[in-house]
Amino acid sequence: GESVGLHLPTLSVQEGDNSIINCAYSNSASDYFIWYKQESGKGPQFIIDIRSNMDKRQGQRVTVLLNKTVKHLSLQIAATQPGDSAVYFCAEVFSGGYNKLIFGAGTRLAVHP
């Protein structure tokens, strides 16, 4: 069946270090992947996306890597800051139809001073 999951439920890092959040997916038919950040009491916020025909995409302080061979997605955050503390979700997108999103359960990132 379709599923998007995360290897680590909680990740603790020191301020200034780089963070890597991992995600495994099971369905190779997706067109697109999105990383969302969710702070406590708020809705998911778009961070970065990547199409299935790419293997890397960079944003401001964030990089997403896609390895289709092993069905693995990662989000790298450079110089992690306290404001990065949140739950991070990867979502697999099936384009066409209604743009179906399959979310993972999330990884909590805790940034310590």
Place this chain on the structure above:
Amino acid sequence: NAGVTQTPKFQVLKTGQSMTLQCAQDMNHNSMYWYRQDPGMGLRLIYYSASEGTTDKGEVPNGYNVSRLNKREFSLRLESAAPSQTSVYFCASRGRRDQETQYFGPGTRLLVL
């Protein structure tokens, strides 16, 4: 632009009561979605509306109804609330067919006693 807004922010219901959750977006998006988020789980799709005048069931539609009132507004109704519907509800919207990202509102926390 306010983006996606939801009301109320928080609601307590007794079993069997009914209520409507409101969602509006000011981004002129065609598609709108309702999700629920439960502890330790990712978001699950309840209903979606690909365009004004159309609605379809998602992954977990039982116990819910929706109305796409106009292009801006998409409401979710619980006719007879049950404790299993205690959750955080998120509304999302998406632009044109070639725009994959869904943008989320701040959520409504619902407690059914």
